[in-house]
Amino acid sequence: MPLLESTARVHATTVVDRRELAAGIIVLGFDAPELVAATRPGQYLMAIPPGGEVCATALGIYEAQGTRASILFFVTGKRTRALAELRPGDALTVMGPLGVGFDLSGGVRDVAIVAGGVGIASVLLPAQALLRAGARVQLYYGARNAALLVDAERFVTEGCELLAATDDGSRGHHGYVHEALARAPHAPDLILACGPTPMLRAVAKVAAERRVPAQLSLEETFACGVGGCWGCVVPIAATSAQAPSFPPAALGGSDVVNARVCTEGPVFWAHDLRW
Amino acid sequence: MPLLESTARVHATTVVDRRELAAGIIVLGFDAPELVAATRPGQYLMAIPPGGEVCATALGIYEAQGTRASILFFVTGKRTRALAELRPGDALTVMGPLGVGFDLSGGVRDVAIVAGGVGIASVLLPAQALLRAGARVQLYYGARNAALLVDAERFVTEGCELLAATDDGSRGHHGYVHEALARAPHAPDLILACGPTPMLRAVAKVAAERRVPAQLSLEETFACGVGGCWGCVVPIAATSAQAPSFPPAALGGSDVVNARVCTEGPVFWAHDLRW
Amino acid sequence: MVTRVTPDLSVQLGRLHLAYPTLMGSGCYGSGIEYAPFVDLARIGAVVLKSVTRQPRLGNPTPRLVHTPAGMLNAIGLQNPGIAWYLEHDVAKYADRPCAMVGSVAGFSIDDYAYVCERLAARAEIDAIELNISCPNVASEGETFACDPALTAKVVRAARATTDKTLIVKLSPNVTDIAAVAREAEAAGADALAVINTVRGMAIDVEAWRPRLGNVTGGLSGAAIRPIAVLAVYEVARAVRIPIVGQGGIETVTDALEFFLAGASAISIGTANFTDPRTPERIVAGLSEYLQRRNLTRIGAIVGRANRGFANRQEYEGDQG
Amino acid sequence: MVTRVTPDLSVQLGRLHLAYPTLMGSGCYGSGIEYAPFVDLARIGAVVLKSVTRQPRLGNPTPRLVHTPAGMLNAIGLQNPGIAWYLEHDVAKYADRPCAMVGSVAGFSIDDYAYVCERLAARAEIDAIELNISCPNVASEGETFACDPALTAKVVRAARATTDKTLIVKLSPNVTDIAAVAREAEAAGADALAVINTVRGMAIDVEAWRPRLGNVTGGLSGAAIRPIAVLAVYEVARAVRIPIVGQGGIETVTDALEFFLAGASAISIGTANFTDPRTPERIVAGLSEYLQRRNLTRIGAIVGRANRGFANRQEYEGDQG
Numbered sequence A, B: 001m002p003l004l005e006s007t008a009r010v011h012a013t014t015v016v017d018r019r020e021l022a023a024g025i026i027v028l029g030f031d032a033p034e035l036v037a038a039t040r041p042g043q044y045l046m047a048i049p050p051g052g053e054v055c056a057t058a059l060g061i062y063e064a065q066g067t068r069a070s071i072l073f074f075v076t077g078k079r080t081r082a083l084a085e086l087r088p089g090d091a092l093t094v095m096g097p098l099g100v101g102f103d104l105s106g107g108v109r110d111v112a113i114v115a116g117g118v119g120i121a122s123v124l125l126p127a128q129a130l131l132r133a134g135a136r137v138q139l140y141y142g143a144r145n146a147a148l149l150v151d152a153e154r155f156v157t158e159g160c161e162l163l164a165a166t167d168d169g170s171r172g173h174h175g176y177v178h179e180a181l182a183r184a185p186h187a188p189d190l191i192l193a194c195g196p197t198p199m200l201r202a203v204a205k206v207a208a209e210r211r212v213p214a215q216l217s218l219e220e221t222f223a224c225g226v227g228g229c230w231g232c233v234v235p236i237a238a239t240s241a242q243a244p245s246f247p248p249a250a251l252g253g254s255d256v257v258n259a260r261v262c263t264e265g266p267v268f269w270a271h272d273l274r275w
Numbered sequence C, D: 001m002v003t004r005v006t007p008d009l010s011v012q013l014g015r016l017h018l019a020y021p022t023l024m025g026s027g028c029y030g031s032g033i034e035y036a037p038f039v040d041l042a043r044i045g046a047v048v049l050k051s052v053t054r055q056p057r058l059g060n061p062t063p064r065l066v067h068t069p070a071g072m073l074n075a076i077g078l079q080n081p082g083i084a085w086y087l088e089h090d091v092a093k094y095a096d097r098p099c100a101m102v103g104s105v106a107g108f109s110i111d112d113y114a115y116v117c118e119r120l121a122a123r124a125e126i127d128a129i130e131l132n133i134s135c136p137n138v139a140s141e142g143e144t145f146a147c148d149p150a151l152t153a154k155v156v157r158a159a160r161a162t163t164d165k166t167l168i169v170k171l172s173p174n175v176t177d178i179a180a181v182a183r184e185a186e187a188a189g190a191d192a193l194a195v196i197n198t199v200r201g202m203a204i205d206v207e208a209w210r211p212r213l214g215n216v217t218g219g220l221s222g223a224a225i226r227p228i229a230v231l232a233v234y235e236v237a238r239a240v241r242i243p244i245v246g247q248g249g250i251e252t253v254t255d256a257l258e259f260f261l262a263g264a265s266a267i268s269i270g271t272a273n274f275t276d277p278r279t280p281e282r283i284v285a286g287l288s289e290y291l292q293r294r295n296l297t298r299i300g301a302i303v304g305r306a307n308r309g310f311a312n313r314q315e316y317e318g319d320q321g
């Protein structure tokens, strides 16, 4: 049986570093050289929480350098609570890298990255790659308040221009992050975005208005995370290069198919989405 | 509606002391002066594990003095694992004291207490009460090996005579604890026992053979712990003073009724049991 | 302008008025007296008493309980002293009751149900009757009535004829179409429906090679069955007009809200009392807060609102203010 | 004298011989290929493929998944490209399969089932067929066959006529008497029964006041339903002589043993793969250890042993040695 051409594997790793960036926002670093070698910007992994909860949980690959990768997550429920209990020296099993990453080909020079809340976890690697390739990277970074703009300075150190937005005005633009993007004097070549679905919809609208191509990293409830259950779909144009193999005649005039966020995505072109 | 004449209450307490007596055997001390004041030897409490597991868990009241009570437990499953994570300063809610304790009336002078494994948690208070009343107390204490004879010295300090038994012979009698009891040169006035069901059955047999009255503290799977669900029953003689109110005619010749271990017990006279 | 008033949590089930929409599940809460040291019974709606039968029953052999993932199996087997002894020795204790007392009736024939229902309902201490036609733990003695719409109709009609007090009929999830059974119960005169009783299940001791329960099979309750119960309430709510007492795995206010939104007018709490007896008061407090936050003045305002598509319920009035 | 030999875990389901008694649940494991980077497929018994229908299906609207206590609800809605496209584009990928491939057939009429079954079974890459007559997530389009013994008999007979390959019929727990359905499936020619598919359920978003699933209702799987599934296997095992593939919430070797002891000859793992894809290999290792510890030489020795009371199964041989 032909295997998928996949570099994803189960990695039994060890936590080597734990930082609490803000109350309930954790970064766990772990040694996984093969994962690092295989990871492309925008990919994610499935973390298996200790204690055998019902499903593993999808998390962006935040950092990946040398032997060290990390995840950054908000403690929202059972599974992230279990992960938050891990300390350096504890075992951690992850599956990855998974999904398609951002498409950074095409020699883009001027990129706006939009991150909302925990979306920040998926945009460090693309920012680093773009900066390495000599692009200008503006980070539009929104959160409820200044304290939740975690690791913002890190991105500045890497070379990004930071444009913060907070719901309460405690730092940067007072309001939504897409509003800051809409007001930017010149449009970028490309927009990359990761964050809550309402933010992504708003970014897609701004991108369409300003006629800038945009890639959105979507979030859906996952079960398998590897393409086996078809539980995580989003409707996209049947003409998209990311559309799953499907008989065109079956669509009965509709041009929409359901693509798996975990496998065909999580990154889709905004203009392909039919949500 | 007439309330039960019960001194049991919900107590919101704080852990003040945590000791690991052996791997996976924990004592948690907490401040609960009203619980202490109400507790009689052999009673238990329901501990509500942090995290909202399905049911609270029944644990003997190990120590009770002044403002301080404690529980002693073996980490066997989800609920005791959750309790084992508590540290001094953490909140702990308990309901108690519950059940009937040992009957120490009648001026007994020479008592054998038989404890198997975690059964030790329910026999410190009766030992102390008997010693205070001037009785001789022999503690027959069995465990798999010497390391699991936790707090044995504590009982000696209190004034008990210790007769240890271990499955592997690493301390005291090599074999079961009831064998040590069967071989004792003179029979005691009274036997009190707490431990695994097979041990209790063996103790009951020895007690019958030697014609010594015995009180056994039973263990059953509990749900409510307060007499509301009738899930924890054991068959006893309908003539027992502990038999629940039931129409005698209904028994159709049988002399057995099902009594709640949590409420009519957990301590029953061995001669009343029909198990 | 928004005035924050304490929302009205009261509920009407036939002739029975409850100050709070929280009932304590039959068989889980004894006679209520057992829980009096731990909760303020005046802050709950009603205790549904342990089911009583015509003849005394010794119940099933031990073990009667097994803990399972997010739930538990029970097979008590309706241990009870029989209606005669019960009327003589137990019922008088409820004279000064701080909340409503709902008598629960179980049986093995239509005549049994009518007989016990009539005698129990005649007592002033009993405020309403629940017909437990869905106990999964005595099946060996006959078919479960609630698994058959025709039998359900007959037994409800017979019980209905014996009393004017509120008659709640407790349905079983162990059927293909619970709505069909619900319709029969309504047509036969039920004032309200309790949805659901436990789901049939079993656990095996893999070392001893035998069932973990003395009765072999049991009834599954607790959070594990909540999605099954929410759907049952949703389907029954679309089939009948009488109020529903939703139950099955309610542990938190969020869980309770799922049932109200699915179409329950009241809820019942069973297994979650075993986790923490303060569960009912937490849920009542949480319901008040939720309604206040959404500027709603009464619990009825959210009943059945999970789907604007159904038309046969009258509570819809939308967020106010 | 005791010799420790590696126990024989192989199992025979009709004409299908499996090296391991572990199947991967339909709809949970894609085509198996998706899991190949994470597990050694040569160490599992069979992959039951995602169900395929006559016509292509776009499936249900998102959200299709909700996590619930100790389980999850799904409402995928049988998204698949239809049998024609499937035969042309997908089946050939299984030519060099490292384990058995069981095709899963779903449909909305007896004719659908027979049509798809015949075409799929004709392919050499497909080792056996499972008839999914129990999907709870397409009910709006017609009654679930497995909820009706007579319909079950008809659809199984029609499928049986199209192939000599092993035919596994997948039953629904959403019935009062699963044994009655099982007997009909056996009489109509099923070689084995898959017990159980998911339990119908629902979850509600209490802030948005709407169902959490795009399809409103879904199927509950995972540890929450294990007691329900164990009982279903136990009851079916006493009603039929053909082998049973037990499933519903199997996560550990202990869970798997419950199903074998209840009467399953093989087991299927679905949701637990989402927790950890190493679950199947852990269970296989655990079964070997358990049998060795008890001096048993083959998995068949424990099938149905939870209750010595049933007489119609032949595997009983007691602990040996």
Ligand SMILES: Cc1cc2nc3c(=O)[nH]c(=O)nc-3n(C[C@H](O)[C@H](O)[C@H](O)COP(=O)(O)OP(=O)(O)OC[C@H]3O[C@@H](n4cnc5c(N)ncnc54)[C@H](O)[C@@H]3O)c2cc1C
Pocket (backbone or CB within 6 Å): A044, A057, A058, A059, A060, A061, A072, A073, A074, A075, A076, A077, A078, A079, A080, A081, A118, A121, A122, A218, A219, A220, A221, A222, A266, C254, D067
């Ligand atoms: C491709 C991808 C990448 C992702 N990357 C990241 C990342 O890098 N970092 C990160 O933090 N997250 C990320 N996520 C999201 C993350 O996977 C989920 O948030 C995570 O699974 C949460 O798991 P949990 O068990 O802790 O919370 P859950 O229990 O799943 O809860 C999540 C949310 O649902 C709510 N909720 C849970 N149960 C209920 C209930 N019964 N009723 C009402 N509401 C409820 C909670 O309040 C919470 O807000 C990603 C998701 C995807 C799909």
Ligand SMILES: Cc1cc2nc3c(=O)[nH]c(=O)nc-3n(C[C@H](O)[C@H](O)[C@H](O)COP(=O)(O)OP(=O)(O)OC[C@H]3O[C@@H](n4cnc5c(N)ncnc54)[C@H](O)[C@@H]3O)c2cc1C
Pocket (backbone or CB within 6 Å): B044, B057, B058, B059, B060, B061, B072, B073, B074, B075, B076, B077, B078, B079, B080, B081, B118, B121, B122, B218, B219, B220, B221, B222, B266, C067, D254
């Ligand atoms: C009156 C009374 C007093 C008690 N006093 C004490 C005391 O003082 N100290 C004390 O430690 N205990 C005491 N117990 C026992 C205690 O209540 C239980 O052991 C406790 O509830 C364990 O809870 P748990 O969730 O940690 O373990 P559980 O999960 O309930 O497990 C308990 C045992 O069952 C086994 N088990 C659990 N799940 C499964 C499964 N799915 N399949 C097979 N086996 C399984 C475990 O291996 C374990 O040995 C007392 C009990 C009673 C009735």
Ligand SMILES: Cc1cc2nc3c(=O)[nH]c(=O)nc-3n(C[C@H](O)[C@H](O)[C@H](O)COP(=O)(O)O)c2cc1C
Pocket (backbone or CB within 6 Å): B223, B229, B231, C025, C026, C027, C028, C050, C051, C074, C076, C078, C104, C132, C135, C170, C196, C197, C198, C220, C221, C222, C223, C247, C248, C249, C250, C268, C269, C270, C271, C272
């Ligand atoms: C230990 C136990 C005993 C029960 N006994 C009865 C009973 O006698 N009569 C009855 O109608 N329901 C009985 N039930 C069912 C409950 O009243 C309730 O309907 C069911 O458990 C679902 O709710 P829950 O998940 O909140 O417990 C019993 C449930 C449990 C757990």
Ligand SMILES: Cc1cc2nc3c(=O)[nH]c(=O)nc-3n(C[C@H](O)[C@H](O)[C@H](O)COP(=O)(O)O)c2cc1C
Pocket (backbone or CB within 6 Å): A223, A229, A231, D025, D026, D027, D028, D050, D051, D074, D076, D078, D104, D132, D135, D170, D196, D197, D198, D220, D221, D222, D223, D247, D248, D249, D250, D268, D269, D270, D271, D272
């Ligand atoms: C996401 C998901 C999709 C499923 N799809 C199918 C399907 O297409 N056909 C089918 O017969 N069963 C399907 N099932 C049911 C499983 O095969 C299995 O019978 C059920 O989930 C119980 O086992 P489990 O608890 O181990 O998952 C699906 C289950 C899940 C969780």
Ligand code: FES
Pocket (backbone or CB within 6 Å): A221, A222, A223, A224, A225, A226, A227, A228, A229, A230, A231, A232, A233, A260, A261, A262, A263
């Ligand atoms: S989560 Fe299973 S296919 Fe995407």
Ligand code: FES
Pocket (backbone or CB within 6 Å): B221, B222, B223, B224, B225, B226, B227, B228, B229, B230, B231, B232, B233, B260, B261, B262, B263
């Ligand atoms: S545990 Fe409920 S009556 Fe004893």
